[in-house]
Amino acid sequence: xxxxxxTCPLTGEQIRSYREDGYLILPSFFDNERIxxxxxxxxxLRRTDxxxxxxxxCRFMPSVKTGEPLFEVFDPIIDISPASASLAHDAQLYAxxxxxxxxxxxLFKDKLIYKPPGARGYGxxxxxxxxxxxxxxxxxxxxxxxxADVSNGCTRVYSGMHRNGCLxxxxxxxxxxxxxDMGIARRIxxxxxxxxxxIFTGFTPHCSEANLSSQDRRQLxxxxxxxxxxxxxxxxxxxxxxxxxxxxxxxDSPHAFxx
Numbered sequence: 054x055x056x057x058x059x060t061c062p063l064t065g066e067q068i069r070s071y072r073e074d075g076y077l078i079l080p081s082f083f084d085n086e087r088i089x090x091x092x093x094x095x096x097x098l099r100r101t102d103x104x105x106x107x108x109x110x111c112r113f114m115p116s117v118k119t120g121e122p123l124f125e126v127f128d129p130i131i132d133i134s135p136a137s138a139s140l141a142h143d144a145q146l147y148a149x150x151x152x153x154x155x156x157x158x159x160l161f162k163d164k165l166i167y168k169p170p171g172a173r174g175y176g177x178x179x180x181x182x183x184x185x186x187x188x189x190x191x192x193x194x195x196x197x198x199x200x201a202d203v204s205n206g207c208t209r210v211y212s213g214m215h216r217n218g219c220l221x222x223x224x225x226x227x228x229x230x231x232x233x234d235m236g237i238a239r240r241i242x243x244x245x246x247x248x249x250x251x252i253f254t255g256f257t258p259h260c261s262e263a264n265l266s267s268q269d270r271r272q273l274x275x276x277x278x279x280x281x282x283x284x285x286x287x288x289x290x291x292x293x294x295x296x297x298x299x300x301x302x303x304x305d306s307p308h309a310f311x312x
Contacts, residue, residue: 061148062152071153074212075253075254075256076241076251076257077253078251079250079251080248081248082249083143083196083248085248087140088247091273092198093136094136095271103127103133109295110127110128111124111126111127112128115172115173116172117172118171119171123171124169125166125168126165127165128163128165129162129163129164130164137163141163142160150194153192157280158277158280159279159284159287160276161188161277161278162287162291162294163274163276164273165271165272166271166272167269168261168271170264170266170267170269171264172264173263174261176230176260177229177231177232177234177258177259178228178258179220179221179255179257179258180193180255180259183219184225186283188282190279190282191254191255191277191278192252192254192255193253193255193274193277194250194252195245197250198271199270199271201243201244201245201270202242202244204265205264205266205270206262206265207243208251208259208260208261208272209240209241209242209261210253211235211259212241213238214235214257215253215254215256215258217256230258235258238258
């Protein structure tokens, strides 16, 4: 008997649903102790000099109320957060990804999004980017660290639209879509509790509204690719990612750093 099939952590219905809908929610995947460990490190990192507009791993989002820049993202995160690295490389998570891919997975990228109160949301987009070498098997595992709901800008996916592949010209640029572009696709708000995970493909359109609550909506976004689709690409991705960020920020500051 195939050992993977005999120990598969997903049901056939879950695998079918993911392939049909482009997303899958697995409640209570990580226990409270491991989630709290990530949150403790997230709080510590936020108080250090890592949070700097010149640090290439940091991104900021305008406040919907004042327009001021709010720190929102560490990208990457696992090299400065051992607890996050533990979740990214969790054996049971890799077993789930193996079941979805039908083969082993490799970590492609990792980021921690704080989404503080007042942070603006993101328009409808697909994560897959037509850069040379970017894996078409790209998927994301969203790990809820805080409760996520509509009031704090939870992620919203459009069910089934991934089956249409890339919805924009494959020219390496970021493309945003309108609700009309989604047609009659079901709109699913990924309302999650801490420890829940949601998985969605790189072609699944998704978006989020502003965080109108008084608390952060912290989530890990862990992205993977199938091993047959490029193998271990994380080092390549971040070298390319940092190069692009340096180019885009050079006019504002030629001394942007990554640490």
